[in-house]
Each structure stands twice: as structure tokens, then as C-alpha cells.
Amino acid sequence: MIVITEIKAEDTYPIRKAILREGMTLSHEMIGDHEAETLHLGLFESDELVCIGSFMKASKEIFKGSQFQLRGMASAKTSQGKGYGKLLLQEAELRLEQRGIDVVWCNARIVALDFYKKMGYQLTGNVFDVDQVGPHYMMFKELN
Ligand SMILES: CC(C)(COP(=O)(O)OP(=O)(O)OC[C@H]1O[C@@H](n2cnc3c(N)ncnc32)[C@H](O)[C@@H]1OP(=O)(O)O)[C@@H](O)C(=O)NCCC(=O)NCCS
Numbered sequence: 001m002i003v004i005t006e007i008k009a010e011d012t013y014p015i016r017k018a019i020l021r022e023g024m025t026l027s028h029e030m031i032g033d034h035e036a037e038t039l040h041l042g043l044f045e046s047d048e049l050v051c052i053g054s055f056m057k058a059s060k061e062i063f064k065g066s067q068f069q070l071r072g073m074a075s076a077k078t079s080q081g082k083g084y085g086k087l088l089l090q091e092a093e094l095r096l097e098q099r100g101i102d103v104v105w106c107n108a109r110i111v112a113l114d115f116y117k118k119m120g121y122q123l124t125g126n127v128f129d130v131d132q133v134g135p136h137y138m139m140f141k142e143l144n
Contacts, residue, residue, distance in 0.1 A: 002084075004091045008043035009033035012052045012072055019074040024132045030071055039068075039095060044089045050079035051088050055096060055104070060129035062124065064138060065102030071107070089119050097143045105140035113137060 009029075016028040032038055035056065043051035051074070058069040070092070077087050096104060107130065108116050113123070121139040130136050 002087065003044045004041060004088055005044070007040045007049070007052070009038070009040055009054070011042060011049060011056060015049065015052050015074050016072050016107060018078065020072060020133075022120055026132050030054065030056070032058065032069075032071075034080055039092065041092050041095075043084045045079065045084070049076075050074040051084040053085075053088050053092055055092055060138075063103045063105060064136055066098055066100060067103045067105060068101050070104055070106040073112070085115060086119065093141070093143055101143060103140055103142055105138060106141045109133065109137045110135050110137070113139070120124060 007014070013028050018119045021028045028062055028092075033040075033054065037057045039055040043056070053070060054072040054073060055068045059067045062130050069077055070089075073085065073089070075082070078102075093104060106116065106121070112129075115141045119141070121141045123137050125138050127135050127137055
């Protein structure tokens with residue numbers, strides 16, 4: 001059974017470490033992890049947490065309205081490509097829309113660009129480098 005539910009920041013750390021910080025000295029903890037408005041979502045398959053995403057209040061001047069940044073989006077290695085990232089992101093967008101949020105944006109790794117494009121996110125600006133992680137593009141989606 002698939003269940004998507006709110007989780008604690010600490011619950012995201014094992015998948016963040018394994019998938020997003022493998023071979024890096026960069027911390028798996030993120031600024032905003034423990035802010036009251038931050039939403040950490042987890043997708044459970046048969047009671048096992050296999051996909052995570054964190055949504056934090058953060059604004060960029062180029063976007064209009066209320067904004068949240070998506071960070072730490074990852075599916076466990078053996079759970080990638082099963083549609084879980086899509087389900088989790090759809091659920092997050094619904095929840096943020098209900099909170100009156102206008103825009104979700106993220107700094108997307110090159111390898112994940114097509115995932116975000118499929119989810120309706122658009123590219124903006126030029127490629128930029130994140131220390132240890134590599135090249136990224138900013139992407140965004142306007143919620144209804
Ligand atoms: C990128 C990631 C979060 C996507 O989650 P996922 O659970 O594997 O994605 P899904 O199975 O829900 O895929 C949804 C759609 O996006 C596509 N997709 C997923 N990852 C993709 C990728 N890396 N490149 C191209 N397309 C991708 C799928 O084919 C699927 O397309 P479809 O709807 O036409 O079938 C996951 O693969 C991951 O954790 N990757 C490693 C960490 C990472 O790069 N995170 C993003 C940091 S910015």
C-alpha cells in the first residue's frame with residue numbers, strides 16, 4: 001500500500017544522505033528544516049519510507065506572490081522510476097495550493113531536469129554550480 005504523509009525533518013535524513021549526499025562532505029541538514037511552516041512529505045510503500053521532499057518558505061524576486069522552495073527531493077535507489085516522485089510532488093503541490101501558495105521553485109540538478117519538466121516546471125536563468133553537487137538550473141511552477 002502507498003501512503004503519503006507529513007514526516008519530520010529527521011525522517012528525511014537517511015534518504016538524503018544515501019541519495020543526495022553520497023560521497024560528499026556537504027551536510028544533509030538544510031536551513032529551514034525546522035521552521036514551523038516547512039512541509040516534509042514522505043511516501044511509504046508497505047510501511048517503508050522510499051521517497052521524500054521538503055518544501056520551505058523562501059522567496060526570489062523574480063517570482064510573484066507567495067513562494068515555497070522544494071529541496072531534498074529524492075526516491076530511494078530501488079524505488080526510482082516507479083512513479084513515487086510524481087505522486088509525492090503532486091500531493092505537495094495540492095497541500096501548498098490549499099495554503100494559498102502561488103509558486104513552487106527549486107534548484108534542479110541537471111539529471112533531474114526532465115523529471116521536473118514532466119511535472120510542469122519551467123527553467124529560468126542560467127546554469128550555476130553548487131559546490132560538490134554540480135550544475136543546476138532554477139525551475140519553477142505556478143500553482144493554480
Ligand atoms: C529525480 C527523482 C526525485 C524522481 O523521482 P522518481 O520517483 O524516480 O520519479 P517518477 O518515477 O515519479 O517519475 C515521474 C516521471 O519523470 C520521469 N523521470 C524521473 N526521473 C527522471 C530523470 N532523472 N530523468 C528523466 N526523466 C525522469 C519518469 O520517467 C516519469 O515519467 P512518466 O510520467 O512519463 O512515466 C529520483 O529519480 C531521484 O531521487 N533521483 C536522484 C536524486 C535527484 O537527482 N534528486 C533531485 C535533486 S534536484
